[in-house]
Amino acid sequence: MENPPDTQSTPAGRRNFLGLVTATTAAAGVGACLWPFLQSLAPRDGAAAHLPVDVDVSALPPGQQIVVTWQGRPVFITHRTPEALSALQDAALTGRLRDGQSQAGQQPPYAANWHRSLDPRYGVVVGICTHLGCVPTYRPLPEGQGEGNWPGGYACPCHGSRFDLAGRVFRGAPAPYNLPVPPYSMPSPTLIRLGENPAGQDFDFSSILQL
Amino acid sequence: MNGSGLPENIPPHAEPASGGGVLSWIDRRLPVISAFRKEYVDFPMPRNLNALWNFGAILCAVLVLMLATGIFLAMNYTPTAAGAFMSIEMIERQLPGGWALRAMHVTGASLFMAALYIHLFRGLYYGSYKQPREILWLSGLGLLVMVMVTAFAGYVLPWGQMSYWGADVAGKAVGAVPVIGPTLEHIMEGSDQLGDIFIHRFFVLHFVMAFAIVAIVGLHVAALHVPGPNNPTGKPVNARDTVPFHPYYTTKDLTGLVVFALVFVALAFLWPDLLSEPENYRPANPLHTPADIEPEWYFLPFYGMLQSVPSKFGGLLAAGGSIAILFAVPWLDRSSIRSARSRPLCRAGMAGLVAAFVLMGLVGRHHAEGGWMIVGRIATLYYFSYFLVLLPLCARREMRGTAG
Numbered sequence: 001m002e003n004p005p006d007t008q009s010t011p012a013g014r015r016n017f018l019g020l021v022t023a024t025t026a027a028a029g030v031g032a033c034l035w036p037f038l039q040s041l042a043p044r045d046g047a048a049a050h051l052p053v054d055v056d057v058s059a060l061p062p063g064q065q066i067v068v069t070w071q072g073r074p075v076f077i078t079h080r081t082p083e084a085l086s087a088l089q090d091a092a093l094t095g096r097l098r099d100g101q102s103q104a105g106q107q108p109p110y111a112a113n114w115h116r117s118l119d120p121r122y123g124v125v126v127g128i129c130t131h132l133g134c135v136p137t138y139r140p141l142p143e144g145q146g147e148g149n150w151p152g153g154y155a156c157p158c159h160g161s162r163f164d165l166a167g168r169v170f171r172g173a174p175a176p177y178n179l180p181v182p183p184y185s186m187p188s189p190t191l192i193r194l195g196e197n198p199a200g201q202d203f204d205f206s207s208i209l210q211l
Numbered sequence: 212m213n214g215s216g217l218p219e220n221i222p223p224h225a226e227p228a229s230g231g232g233v234l235s236w237i238d239r240r241l242p243v244i245s246a247f248r249k250e251y252v253d254f255p256m257p258r259n260l261n262a263l264w265n266f267g268a269i270l271c272a273v274l275v276l277m278l279a280t281g282i283f284l285a286m287n288y289t290p291t292a293a294g295a296f297m298s299i300e301m302i303e304r305q306l307p308g309g310w311a312l313r314a315m316h317v318t319g320a321s322l323f324m325a326a327l328y329i330h331l332f333r334g335l336y337y338g339s340y341k342q343p344r345e346i347l348w349l350s351g352l353g354l355l356v357m358v359m360v361t362a363f364a365g366y367v368l369p370w371g372q373m374s375y376w377g378a379d380v381a382g383k384a385v386g387a388v389p390v391i392g393p394t395l396e397h398i399m400e401g402s403d404q405l406g407d408i409f410i411h412r413f414f415v416l417h418f419v420m421a422f423a424i425v426a427i428v429g430l431h432v433a434a435l436h437v438p439g440p441n442n443p444t445g446k447p448v449n450a451r452d453t454v455p456f457h458p459y460y461t462t463k464d465l466t467g468l469v470v471f472a473l474v475f476v477a478l479a480f481l482w483p484d485l486l487s488e489p490e491n492y493r494p495a496n497p498l499h500t501p502a503d504i505e506p507e508w509y510f511l512p513f514y515g516m517l518q519s520v521p522s523k524f525g526g527l528l529a530a531g532g533s534i535a536i537l538f539a540v541p542w543l544d545r546s547s548i549r550s551a552r553s554r555p556l557c558r559a560g561m562a563g564l565v566a567a568f569v570l571m572g573l574v575g576r577h578h579a580e581g582g583w584m585i586v587g588r589i590a591t592l593y594y595f596s597y598f599l600v601l602l603p604l605c606a607r608r609e610m611r612g613t614a615g
Contacts, residue, residue: 029472036308036315040283044307 050195057122058190065138067127070194071205074127074135075182076154076167077192084140084165085120087151097168099178106130106210107181108203116166116178118186118198125167126182127154130210131175134158140165154179177210250436255453256460257442263337264440265467266330272468273323274428278421280316284309288368290414292406295370296494318479320362321486324509326471327358335540336561338549339441345541347434350427352537357424359510359534364417366507370410373488375495376504378405378413387523405497445549505576512568515575516594519587529591536598543598546606556605560597567593 050071057077060066065078080088087093094100102112110118117123127135136154143150153164162170167179183205185198197203238244287306289298302309331351334340340348363381367374382405386396401408442448454460478486486508490501506514513530520526536543551558567590574587 036311037279037283039308040287040306040312042307044305 052193052195055192055194056190057192062121063140065140068194070126070182073211075194076123076125076127076138078123078138078140078165080115080121080123080165084152085115087142088164088166089114090151093151093164096170097164098171098173098176100168102168102178104177104209106178106208108183108197108201110198110201110203111181114166116168116181118184119189122186122192123165123167124181124184124192124194125179126211127179128211129156129158129161129175130169130177130179131156131159131161131173133211136161136163136179180205180208180211250456251461252455252457254436254456255439255450256456257440257448258452258454258459259442259444259448260440260460260463261443262467263329263333265464265471266326266333267435268464269326269468269471270323270330271428272471273319273326274424276315277319277323278425280312280319281418281421283312284316285414285418288414290368290407290411292370292410292495295368295410299369314479314483318475318483318486320365321507321509322471322475322478323358324362324507327355328509331355331537332565334441335564336551337441337443338445338544338546338551340541341544341549342541343438344434344441347431347438348541349538350431350434352534354424354427354431355537356534357420357427361417361420361424362507362509364413364420367410367413368417369491370495371491372493372495372499372501373491373504375405375497376500377506378409380504384517384523384527387527389524441549443550443552445553508572511572511575513571513575515571515573515579515587516591517575518579519571519574519584519591529595533591533594536595540598540602544602544606546609548609554605554609556608557602560601560605563593564597567591567597 053068053070055066055068055077057066057079060077060079062079062081063084065076067074067076069075099106102116107116111124115123116125129136134156136156139150139155140152142152150162151164153162154167155162156173156175159174161173161175163175163179164170167181169175169178182194183197183201183203184192184194185196187193195205234244284302287298287302287309289295299313302313304310306312334348334351363377367378378400382396382400385399386392388395397403399409399412401412488507490503505511513533516533517526517530520529546554546557548554551561570586570590571594574583574590577583579587
């Protein structure tokens, strides 16, 4: 062969080993260099991609609602009246709800209560019907009397699903679950920070059952 | 050696590979494999190339890195006056791996220019511009200009204070050209203020130039492979003094790359502030000029030259002329001796040229005032007289020496 004699005298095993070690090191280096490229392509739809949204509700009068955009979705923030709060605790109402106790994982653990929020006065729900994704209409005032009355809440314009003011779905409606509650905290009594859990909580919005 | 009945009179790899297999089937129809073997495996290389010959391969590697990181950064960049700075901050803080991509791109830009200056010096010192390598030299200088335009356009994109005011100063410099200057400036900036149109134009320019550079690099390398590389002695090598490209120069180039990568990583991850200007991490503000505007280090010598000449247009001519004069070097230097190793006078002159270039950079850094102004003028004068007087004269002297 054409090899100079000094390379021929090197044992083939050692030469192959050195070649393998060099190739492995080079492959590891190229891989490490490629990693940030792949990382940057990872879909970013989790909470990490979006900064929290601060909403000041000090100017929101009782009975009114504002809609803010959070992660591209409508979030309903309502200031509930004392009448609405007592309606939410009415046993006759809760009997008509599909999931009155918020058993299904449609909210962070800290909102799995009768008012489905941190502060009973403020309701925070994602305004997307759990049936087929329409945005329900705000109908806060009670209508009618007796058995099938409307205690105030949300009505979906698409297929007639109905929810109470805490976003709990009524029986007999096509929507299967309550409206989702986003992760949020309240740094002050009138400031709602959407997208950031209260201290010590680690709820991930992508873990809810149905959006 | 496949023993596939290759006729004895056909040297291996010179002709399309015969025999079976998909590769040889392709090669007989489109001889890319045998062409690659000819140019990158069996290509005869002078055996005496020193480390300065590593920088061509290093530049190719950095170019690939710049294109790759640039494409991934462009996917996350917003070329608008309102969105550019925020999108860079988003890349740095929120995009997974974005900080690493941007660190590689920023460090890559600086070190690309550094490697390019060394590569250029190598060509100048060893006379690689002389017959028959004039096209190689000219295409390389074309690349230098293209890289400078790309680097400047790229520096505008983050739309920080230095981006904005650098663009402003560059626009004013273009405006200093007599007669057509103001029109030229207006077209370059795209509107009566530096804003969306300007950023969008420079974003497209940055992107298009990057790929144009790849094309010219192809021509540059093709021009190199016709006469083959020069070598430190400058004398033509005979076949006995060559070694095949692979494994000898692939190994040497890779070793050089590893050393270069160490410097790269150290600058990118340990001392990023050596190469970046903190002022550019403030958003562009047309109402407030930073106290100290200066370009990136690789433009400082030209900036120093611009300041040393006591006329707006004259400074622009000097800075532009300092690059333009390099294009004429193959015809200014009539000496038949290539390498400065064998040209004592030229060698001393070249040491002065490097010193003048560095001094002009220092002048740019310290703003041409007082003593620096005088230094800047002397260095500028020396730079031009080296090419226009010293190089032709010492060539004549050498030729008289060899004739006598």
